[in-house]
Amino acid sequence: MTDATGHHTVSAGEAIAEFVNTSKRFGAVLAADSLNLRIRKGEFLSFLGPSGCGKTTALRMLAGFETPTEGTILIDGRELASEPAYRRPVNMVFQHYALFPHMTVAENVAYGLRQRRPKLPGAEIALRVAKALDTVRLGDFGPRRIWQMSGGQQQRVALARAIVNEPKILLLDEPMAALDAKLRAEMQMELLGLQRSLGITFILVTHDQQEALSMSDRICIMGKGRIMQIGTPRELYDLPANRYVADFVGRANILPARVRATTGARAEVALADGLSVEVTAPFAVPPGAAVEVAIRPEALRLALAPEPGVPAIAATVTHMTFFGEHIEYLLAHPVLGALQVMLPRQAERALPGAGVGAMLHVLWDPGAGLILGQD
Amino acid sequence: MAISQRMARAILLAPAGLWYAVLLVLPLIVVLVYSFGERGAAGGYAPAFTLAQYANLGARWTAFQNTLLLAPAGTLAALLIAYPLAYFLALRVSARWRTTLLVLVIVPFWTSILIRSYAWIFLLGGRGIPQLLSDLGLGDLRLINTPFAVLLGIVYGYLPLMVFPIYVSLEKLDKRLLEAAGDLGAPPWRSFLQITLPLSLPGVATGSMLVFILLMGEYLIPQMLGGGKVFFVGNALVDLFLQSRNWAFGSALAVTLVAIMLVTVTLYMRFLKRIGAARDDVGLM
Numbered sequence: 001m002t003d004a005t006g007h008h009t010v011s012a013g014e015a016i017a018e019f020v021n022t023s024k025r026f027g028a029v030l031a032a033d034s035l036n037l038r039i040r041k042g043e044f045l046s047f048l049g050p051s052g053c054g055k056t057t058a059l060r061m062l063a064g065f066e067t068p069t070e071g072t073i074l075i076d077g078r079e080l081a082s083e084p085a086y087r088r089p090v091n092m093v094f095q096h097y098a099l100f101p102h103m104t105v106a107e108n109v110a111y112g113l114r115q116r117r118p119k120l121p122g123a124e125i126a127l128r129v130a131k132a133l134d135t136v137r138l139g140d141f142g143p144r145r146i147w148q149m150s151g152g153q154q155q156r157v158a159l160a161r162a163i164v165n166e167p168k169i170l171l172l173d174e175p176m177a178a179l180d181a182k183l184r185a186e187m188q189m190e191l192l193g194l195q196r197s198l199g200i201t202f203i204l205v206t207h208d209q210q211e212a213l214s215m216s217d218r219i220c221i222m223g224k225g226r227i228m229q230i231g232t233p234r235e236l237y238d239l240p241a242n243r244y245v246a247d248f249v250g251r252a253n254i255l256p257a258r259v260r261a262t263t264g265a266r267a268e269v270a271l272a273d274g275l276s277v278e279v280t281a282p283f284a285v286p287p288g289a290a291v292e293v294a295i296r297p298e299a300l301r302l303a304l305a306p307e308p309g310v311p312a313i314a315a316t317v318t319h320m321t322f323f324g325e326h327i328e329y330l331l332a333h334p335v336l337g338a339l340q341v342m343l344p345r346q347a348e349r350a351l352p353g354a355g356v357g358a359m360l361h362v363l364w365d366p367g368a369g370l371i372l373g374q375d
Numbered sequence: 376m377a378i379s380q381r382m383a384r385a386i387l388l389a390p391a392g393l394w395y396a397v398l399l400v401l402p403l404i405v406v407l408v409y410s411f412g413e414r415g416a417a418g419g420y421a422p423a424f425t426l427a428q429y430a431n432l433g434a435r436w437t438a439f440q441n442t443l444l445l446a447p448a449g450t451l452a453a454l455l456i457a458y459p460l461a462y463f464l465a466l467r468v469s470a471r472w473r474t475t476l477l478v479l480v481i482v483p484f485w486t487s488i489l490i491r492s493y494a495w496i497f498l499l500g501g502r503g504i505p506q507l508l509s510d511l512g513l514g515d516l517r518l519i520n521t522p523f524a525v526l527l528g529i530v531y532g533y534l535p536l537m538v539f540p541i542y543v544s545l546e547k548l549d550k551r552l553l554e555a556a557g558d559l560g561a562p563p564w565r566s567f568l569q570i571t572l573p574l575s576l577p578g579v580a581t582g583s584m585l586v587f588i589l590l591m592g593e594y595l596i597p598q599m600l601g602g603g604k605v606f607f608v609g610n611a612l613v614d615l616f617l618q619s620r621n622w623a624f625g626s627a628l629a630v631t632l633v634a635i636m637l638v639t640v641t642l643y644m645r646f647l648k649r650i651g652a653a654r655d656d657v658g659l660m
């Protein structure tokens with residue numbers, strides 16, 4: 001299914017797997033802190049977060065390599081927290097592929113099918129292996145040795161070795177981390193196509209935001225062993241729930257403010273310099289509350305003179321960075337500190353002579369920016 | 376440039392080359408020549424060209440029989456004991472204990488095998504374990520000077536040489552491969568047979584070759600724990616060279632032993648190659 005924005009959508013009803021208060025402790029380290037997550041059938045879900053935040057741990061608990069210290073995991077409605085990996089209907093593509101060096105490409109791909117009991121007929125195995133190799137466009141590589149394959153080819157062997165088993169869930173732990181940028185982009189497209197055509201639930205671990213934003217139906221942002229927010233890429237970008245997410249996904253100016261008044265989903269807040277701006281309030285806030293507001297650099301505008309009816313912050317340009325189609329301005333304000341503003345190229349032409357050292361007005365359109373919740 | 380490189384290589388290889396030429400190749404040639412000779416009137420060697428010594432090999436058949444039985448048996452027994460031990464050390468012990476336990480494996484080497492064999496003589500002798508068993512009413516058992524005593528001695532003596540190569544190959548095994556096998560549906564024992572075992576075969580090959588070759592030439596342990604009743608070709612050689620002073624026959628025996636070893640080792644290598652341990656991607660030894 002596709003929605004109006006061209007995004008693949010998955011009905012929220014059916015859960016293929018579920019973390020229920022799942023925690024994992026390694027000695028003093030709480031690698032997963034009471035995770036609660038429903039994974040939908042057929043969705044492409046990403047775990048996104050910085051290094052050491054517990055992404056791999058969450059995945060390994062799902063695969064059965066780690067047993068939760070607390071809580072449980074359901075797969076297809078069954079309680080599986082203590083089920084060994086080899087009896088779970090999930091397959092994993094390992095970060096460094098973990099291909100068997102003493103087997104050919106075809107033997108690697110056939111491995112999972114050969115473990116089935118009762119045994120599958122050899123002819124069926126051969127057929128399915130050939131089909132899986134075709135799917136990853138390695139049709140002629142069956143008799144090759146693993147060490148004769150390039151990194152990208154090995155990655156596809158690993159993928160074929162997993163999908164040939166038609167698992168309920170395919171787990172991918174940074175499968176593209178070892179590839180160069182061009183190959184990675186190619187593989188991302190292939191992976192996405194594969195997910196759509198196979199209809200298997202994919203769970204991808206990554207710390208590459210672009211990868212997560214461009215591929216996922218939903219992203220689960222993780223930090224310090226916890227789930228910080230779950231949502232579609234647009235939701236996460238447009239409505240980050242807290243400072244952590246606002247900071248981690250894309251870039252944001254995060255400013256302290258005090259609530260003056262609220263009207264529905266809008267709130268009027270006062271910034272530290274006393275300026276009143278109107279922001280989105282995703283949840284109810286009482287007047288007088290101290291909050292943090294976030295605004296994306298591209299939601300702000302710059303002008304030589306203030307516009308009537310639009311709150312403006314006068315600040316000095318300290319840096320300009322050229323990104324081709326965009327220009328990034330870094331401005332300094334005596335009270336608010338540093339502000340980032342991203343302008344499209346043509347907007348720069350409206351600011352003749354506005355180089356480093358110039359005093360410009362940062363315009364804050366009503367409703368731009370939002371109030372952040374607690375981490 | 377090329378010349379100085381060749382010079383450097385020659386200089387680097389000279390000591391080892393000289394060593395092997397003088398101490399290995401030359402004596403082997405001497406032994407080969409002697410094996411076609413005769414016993415001198417007063418013992419030693421008298422030049423001749425005859426196959427008589429080889430025709431007489433049957434006279435020492437028992438020594439060959441013992442060697443050809445106990446060397447492979449000892450290798451196999453050592454392998455069967457060493458593999459689980461190496462597996463345990465490499466895959467089941469926490470890193471904190473591993474080094475300590477590995478050192479314990481080689482601790483016996485800190486004492487001469489001679490002294491340790493004396494200890495075994497006592498343990499297996501009349502007043503050792505047999506005494507204990509009969510005190511417990513478990514009947515009379517003779518241990519010392521039996522094939523079993525020799526087998527026990529050689530397995531005991533050579534076990535570390537088997538443990539280490541296997542340990543190394545298991546240690547460098549990528550543990551994620553085992554997770555991958557499990558993930559693909561293989562229960563632990565099957566992933567052992569299909570992944571761990573094949574990938575540790577290079578270590579098995581090195582260890583068993585090392586132990587087997589040394590056992591074929593073993594002399595000390597049969598001498599001490601076999602008490603002249605269970606003797607190897609090595610013991611027969613000592614007897615022929617030092618007691619009977621029949622150097623020509625001794626040489627024929629030695630040449631035959633080397634030939635048997637060459638054939639066995641070659642066959643073993645072939646076998647390993649067939650089952651895949653010696654493939655270039657895994658690398659034998």
Ligand SMILES: Nc1ncnc2c1ncn2[C@@H]1O[C@H](COP(=O)(O)OP(=O)(O)OP(=O)(O)O)[C@@H](O)[C@H]1O
Nearest residue numbers: 026029030031050051052053054055056057058207
């Ligand atoms: N087997 C283990 N023993 C002890 N601590 C562990 C173990 N595995 C993970 N940890 C710890 O748990 C935390 C989470 O680790 P995890 O591997 O899940 O992170 P990650 O999000 O996958 O990071 P990365 O992006 O670097 O792969 C880390 O602090 C890590 O040190």
Ligand SMILES: [Mg+2]
Nearest residue numbers: 055056057173
């Ligand atoms: Mg990880």
